[in-house]
Amino acid sequence: MDDEPMWAADCVIALTPDFAITIPKTANEFAIKDTENEVVRLMMFPLSLTGEAKTWLDELNEGTIETWDELQTTFISRFFPPALFDRLLREIQAFSQHENESLTDAWLRMKEML
Incomplete structure (x- = not known):
């Protein structure tokens, strides 16, 4: 078992086709700590959703979300x-x-x- 975190692995990060969240192309470089944190948040967020929230995310148009700030704003305005x-x-x-x-x-x- 590799001791490196999953986001530090030398691999291509890809979500399902037509997915609302776009992972930055710099995701595999991780040259900047803020980029690393944002990518991890964007990748993990969909895994935290169930029910209506999961349906909401699945129904968003492809590429709707490109940054963590956009995701926060969109989610909060919808559910709060x-x-x-x-x-x-x-x-x-x-x-x-x-x-x-x-x-x-x-x-x-x-x-x-x-």
Whole structure:
């Protein structure tokens, strides 16, 4: 078994044809640490998705995403729109312990909200 991480291996990085995420051509060079991190993120992100999020990514047009920043922005705007963010922020800011609620239960509820 090779001790090098998978992204440092001397191989061509390719995703399935017509895939929405484009891996930079410099992916196999890794001359710049930021490039290495971005490529790893772009490669690993699809593996973290299930259900509606996976379907969303699979249905994007080929080459839609070229950078990690584009992926973050696109994903957040789809699954975490500003109205939802604002509502959740208001709920967190207005948080208080309910009457007859233990401190532990209140803390757990707060952690869930966060």
